[in-house]
Amino acid sequence: MALPYLIRRLLAVFPVMLFVVLFVFLLLRLAPGDPAAVLAGDSATPAQLEQVRQALGLDRSVLTQFGLWISQLAKGDLGVSLISGLPVARIIGQRLEPTLWLTVLTMLFSSAAAIPLGVIAAWKHNKPADRVITFATVLGFSVPFFVIGYVLMLVLAIGLGWLPVQGYRSPAAGLGGFLRHQILPVLTLSVPLIALIARITRASMLEVLGSDYVRTARAKGLRESVVLCRHALRTASLPILTVIGNGFALLIGGAIVTESIFNLPGIGRLTVDAVLARDYPVIQGIILLTSGFYVLLNLLVDLAYVLLDPRVRYE
Amino acid sequence: MTRSRTVSRFACTAFAVALVSLYLLPLYSAFADGKTIRAVMHSPLRITDPILTTAYITRNHGYMIYDTLLGTDAHFQVRPQMADWTLSDDKLTYTFTLRDGLRWHDGQPVTAADCVASIRRWAAKDGTGQLILDNAEALEATSDRTITLKLKTPLGFVPEALGKISSYPPFMMPKRIAETSPNQAITEHVGSGPFKFVASEFQPGVRAVYEKNENYVPRSDEASWTSGAKRVEVDRVEWIVMPDPQTQIGALLSGEIDMIEDTPFDLIPVLERNRDIQIRSTDPLGSQIVGRMNFLHPPFNKVEIRRAAMLALNQKDFLDALVGNSKYYQLCGAMFACNSALATDIGAENLFSKNIEAARKALKASGYDGTPVVILHPTDVGILKTHPVVAAQLLRQAGFNVDLQALDWQTVVSRRASQKPPSEGGWNMFFTIWAGSDLITPLVNQNLIGRGRDGAWFGWPDDPRLEQFRHAYALAATAEERKKIATDMQAYAYDQVIYVPLGQFSRQSSWRKELTGVADSPIPLFWNMSKR
Numbered sequence: 001m002a003l004p005y006l007i008r009r010l011l012a013v014f015p016v017m018l019f020v021v022l023f024v025f026l027l028l029r030l031a032p033g034d035p036a037a038v039l040a041g042d043s044a045t046p047a048q049l050e051q052v053r054q055a056l057g058l059d060r061s062v063l064t065q066f067g068l069w070i071s072q073l074a075k076g077d078l079g080v081s082l083i084s085g086l087p088v089a090r091i092i093g094q095r096l097e098p099t100l101w102l103t104v105l106t107m108l109f110s111s112a113a114a115i116p117l118g119v120i121a122a123w124k125h126n127k128p129a130d131r132v133i134t135f136a137t138v139l140g141f142s143v144p145f146f147v148i149g150y151v152l153m154l155v156l157a158i159g160l161g162w163l164p165v166q167g168y169r170s171p172a173a174g175l176g177g178f179l180r181h182q183i184l185p186v187l188t189l190s191v192p193l194i195a196l197i198a199r200i201t202r203a204s205m206l207e208v209l210g211s212d213y214v215r216t217a218r219a220k221g222l223r224e225s226v227v228l229c230r231h232a233l234r235t236a237s238l239p240i241l242t243v244i245g246n247g248f249a250l251l252i253g254g255a256i257v258t259e260s261i262f263n264l265p266g267i268g269r270l271t272v273d274a275v276l277a278r279d280y281p282v283i284q285g286i287i288l289l290t291s292g293f294y295v296l297l298n299l300l301v302d303l304a305y306v307l308l309d310p311r312v313r314y315e
Numbered sequence: 316m317t318r319s320r321t322v323s324r325f326a327c328t329a330f331a332v333a334l335v336s337l338y339l340l341p342l343y344s345a346f347a348d349g350k351t352i353r354a355v356m357h358s359p360l361r362i363t364d365p366i367l368t369t370a371y372i373t374r375n376h377g378y379m380i381y382d383t384l385l386g387t388d389a390h391f392q393v394r395p396q397m398a399d400w401t402l403s404d405d406k407l408t409y410t411f412t413l414r415d416g417l418r419w420h421d422g423q424p425v426t427a428a429d430c431v432a433s434i435r436r437w438a439a440k441d442g443t444g445q446l447i448l449d450n451a452e453a454l455e456a457t458s459d460r461t462i463t464l465k466l467k468t469p470l471g472f473v474p475e476a477l478g479k480i481s482s483y484p485p486f487m488m489p490k491r492i493a494e495t496s497p498n499q500a501i502t503e504h505v506g507s508g509p510f511k512f513v514a515s516e517f518q519p520g521v522r523a524v525y526e527k528n529e530n531y532v533p534r535s536d537e538a539s540w541t542s543g544a545k546r547v548e549v550d551r552v553e554w555i556v557m558p559d560p561q562t563q564i565g566a567l568l569s570g571e572i573d574m575i576e577d578t579p580f581d582l583i584p585v586l587e588r589n590r591d592i593q594i595r596s597t598d599p600l601g602s603q604i605v606g607r608m609n610f611l612h613p614p615f616n617k618v619e620i621r622r623a624a625m626l627a628l629n630q631k632d633f634l635d636a637l638v639g640n641s642k643y644y645q646l647c648g649a650m651f652a653c654n655s656a657l658a659t660d661i662g663a664e665n666l667f668s669k670n671i672e673a674a675r676k677a678l679k680a681s682g683y684d685g686t687p688v689v690i691l692h693p694t695d696v697g698i699l700k701t702h703p704v705v706a707a708q709l710l711r712q713a714g715f716n717v718d719l720q721a722l723d724w725q726t727v728v729s730r731r732a733s734q735k736p737p738s739e740g741g742w743n744m745f746f747t748i749w750a751g752s753d754l755i756t757p758l759v760n761q762n763l764i765g766r767g768r769d770g771a772w773f774g775w776p777d778d779p780r781l782e783q784f785r786h787a788y789a790l791a792a793t794a795e796e797r798k799k800i801a802t803d804m805q806a807y808a809y810d811q812v813i814y815v816p817l818g819q820f821s822r823q824s825s826w827r828k829e830l831t832g833v834a835d836s837p838i839p840l841f842w843n844m845s846k847r
Binding site: 032033034037038039040041044045046047048049051052054055081083084085086091094095150153154157158161164165166167260261262263265269270273276277278 | 359361362363367368369370373440482496498499500502518519520521522555556557558559561562565566568569571695722723724725726728729730732734761764768769770771772773775
C-alpha cells in the first residue's frame with residue numbers, strides 16, 4: 001500500500017471536518033430557537049431573557065461567536081454546554097460508552113448472523129431456504145426500530161421478566177449486568193442491519209458462485225464449505241464490507257430511537273436533547289466527533305479492500 | 316468425532332453456560348439496595364441553579380439540597396423553617412433569627428451573612444423579592460444568626476415572599492456562592508437542605524443523584540408542604556430520565572424504578588390493573604391550561620375582539636383533548652388556582668359552556684376585519700400540542716381567520732419573546748401550562764403583570780390598573796383584605812381578557828407500594844418518604 005496515499009487521505013480528514021463544522025455552525029445559527037429561552041425558563045420576563053442572552057454571549061455577532069469557538073477548538077477545548085454549564089468534552093465522554101458498545105455489539109452480532117444467512121440463501125438459490133431468508137430480510141428491513149423494540153420489551157422483559165426493561169450498566173460494573181442490559185437494544189438494532197447485510201451477501205455471492213473459478217474449484221473436488229467460505233465469500237466480501245461500513249450510519253440513526261426506548265444514555269439521545277434545547281456547543285461537539293468517525297471509518301474500509309482483494313492497489 | 320465438531324460442541328456449551336450464568340446474577344443491582352429511591356421526574360434536570368431558571372425541575376432540585384428561611388404549609392400559612400421571625404410594632408422592621416444546628420453541606424455553619432447574600436441574589440430575579448428590596452431601607456446581618464430587614468413602608472407580604480413555594484423560591488446558599496451574578500450559573504452545589512447533591516454522578520439529561528445529609532437537623536414540628544420536619548428515611552434518591560412513556564411504565568411494573576412523577580394519562584389504565592402500584596395526584600393545586608393573547612398587535616390589541624375570542628373558548632373541549640378522563644380534571648375559573656386560598660370563579664362563567672353563536676355575534680359587533688390570528692402550535696411536546704388545535708377550531712367557528720403555525724417548542728419559546736408583528740415573525744396567541752403553585756397570588760401570577768413591553772410577561776399587557784391591584788395586595792395587612800383585592804382583580808382581568816384560564820387538571824403520580832410517606836404537596840418532596 002502506498003504510504004503517500006495514506007498520508008493524503010489522513011490529511012484530507014481535516015478540511016472535510018472543518019467544512020462540516022462551519023456548515024453546522026452556520027446552520028444552527030440560522031435555525032429558529034434560542035438557548036437563552038431554555039435557560040431562563042417558562043416564566044422569565046423579556047428583560048430577564050435578554051440578561052441571560054448577554055451572559056451566554058449570544059448577543060454577539062455570529063462571526064465573533066465562530067471565531068471564539070474555533071480558537072477554543074484549536075486549544076483542544078470544545079467549550080461548555082450553554083444549558084448545564086458542564087464541559088462539552090465531559091458530557092460527550094459520559095455518553096460515548098453506551099453508544100460505542102451498542103454499535104459495536106450490534107455490528108458484530110449482525111455480521112455474525114447475516115453473512116451465514118446470505119451465504120446459505122445464495123447457496124440454496126430459489127429453494128425453500130432461500131425464499132424463507134429472502135422473506136425474512138424483506139420483513140426485517142420493513143419493520144421500524146420502535147416496533148421491534150416495543151415487541152421485544154413487551155415479550156422478553158415485561159411479559160416473561162427475563163431481561164431488564166431499560167437502562168445501561170457499564171462492563172466495569174460486571175459483565176453479566178452489562179450483557180443483560182445490552183441484549184434487547186442490540187437485538188432491536190440488529191434486525192434491519194441483518195436484513196441489509198444478508199441481502200447484499202446473497203446478491204454478491206450469487207454473482208461469484210456463477211464464476212469460472214468457483215466451477216473449477218468444485219470440479220477439483222473441494223468440499224462445498226471450502227468453496228463457499230474460502231473462495232467465493234472472500235471475493236464477494238468487498239460489497240459486504242462497504243455495507244458494513246455504511247451500516248454504522250444506519251446504526252447511529254437507529255441508536256437515537258433505540259436509546260430512547262431502552263433508556264440508554266448514549267450519543268443518540270444526547271444529540272436529540274441538544275438539538276431540542278439549542279445547546280450549540282454540544283451539537284457542534286457531537287457533529288465534530290461523528291464526522292471524524294465517519295471519515296476515518298471510510299478510510300479503514302478502503303484500506304481493508306487491499307487486504308481482501310490483492311487486485312486492489314492504491315497509488 | 317472430528318476436531319471441528321469438538322470445537323463446535325465446546326463453543327455451544329460455553330455459550331450455554333454463559334447464558335445461564337447471566338440469569339444467576341442478580342437481575343438488577345437495585346434490588347440489593349432497598350434504601351435508594353429511583354424516580355422518573357416530569358422532565359430531565361439540566362440546569363442546577365434554581366435562581367437562574369424558573370424550570371420546575373430545577374426548583375424541585377433546589378428543594379432537595381437547599382433550605383428556605385420560611386416554609387408554607389397546606390393551609391397556605393407561612394411557618395418558620397431555617398429561621399423564626401418577629402415584626403416590630405411600627406410594621407417596618409422584620410427580624411429573622413436562624414435556628415440552632417444549621418450547617419452547610421461542607422460542614423461550615425450557616426450565618427446571617429450567607430442568608431443576606433442569598434436573599435439579594437434571589438431578589439435580583441424574583442418579582443416579589445424586587446418589591447421588597449425596592450422598599451427596603453436596609454437588609455443586613457446584625458449578628459451571626461440575625462437578619463434584619465428595615466422597610467420604608469409596611470409590606471404585609473414579606474413572610475409570604477420569603478416562604479413562597481414556587482419559582483423563584485428563596486433558597487439559602489453560602490455567601491461565596493450567592494455572590495455569583497444571578498444571570499450566571501453557580502458551579503458549586505452546597506446547600507443546607509436534607510439531601511446533598513452528588514455532582515460527580517450528575518449526567519444532565521440522564522440522571523441526578525442525591526444522598527442523605529447526615530448532618531441535617533430537622534425541625535420538630537409536623538411536616539406540611541415546604542415547612543416542618545424534613546426527615547430523610549433513605550440513603551439515596553436517584554432522578555432517572557426516561558424519555559419514553561412506555562418504557563417508564565414497563566420499568567415501574569418490573570420494579571426497576573419506584574416512582575413516576577407525572578404518569579401519562581393514557582397509560583394510567585395499564586397501571587391501575589396492577590395491585591403493587593399506587594396512583595394518585597399529590598399536587599393539590601394542580602396545573603392550569605392558559606391561553607395568552609398578544610396585546611401589541613391587531614386583532615387582539617382591541618378588548619372587544621379579545622372578549623369575542625374568549626367567548627368562543629370553553630374549558631371542557633381543551634380538557635377533553637388533553638386529559639380525556641374527567642376524573643383527572645375540573646372546570647376552574649380561578650385565576651389564582653382552584654383549591655387555593657384566593658380561589659373564586661368570578662368572571663369565568665362563559666368558560667364553562669359552549670357559546671359559539673354569542674361569540675360570532677360579539678365578533679361581528681367588534682368590527683373585526685379578518686386580520687389573521689397567528690397561533691403558535693408546538694408539535695413536539697405532548698402536553699402542549701392539543702390546545703392550539705382546539706382553539707383554532709373554536710375560533711374559526713366563531714368567524715376568526717386563524718393561521719395555525721406548527722413549530723417545535725423551542726421555536727415557540729423564542730418566537731413568543733418577539734414583539735414584532737405576526738407578519739414579521741411575531742404572533743397573536745399561544746398556550747402554555749402553569750403549575751397552580753405559580754398562580755396562587757397576584758404577586759406570583761405573572762400573567763397578571765401589567766407593565767407593558769418592558770416588564771409584563773409575553774403578550775405584554777400595559778394596564779396600570781393591574782399594577783394598582785398588585786400594589787394594594789402587597790400592602791394589605793389581613794387575609795380578608797387580600798382576598799377582596801384578589802377577587803376584584805380577577806373580575807377586572809376577565810373583563811379585560813388579560814389571559815384565558817382553560818381548565819385545571821391533576822397530574823397523576825404513580826409509585827410502587829414499597830414506597831410509603833409520599834406527601835401531598837405542590838412540590839414533589841422526598842423527605843419523610845421511606846422504602847420497604
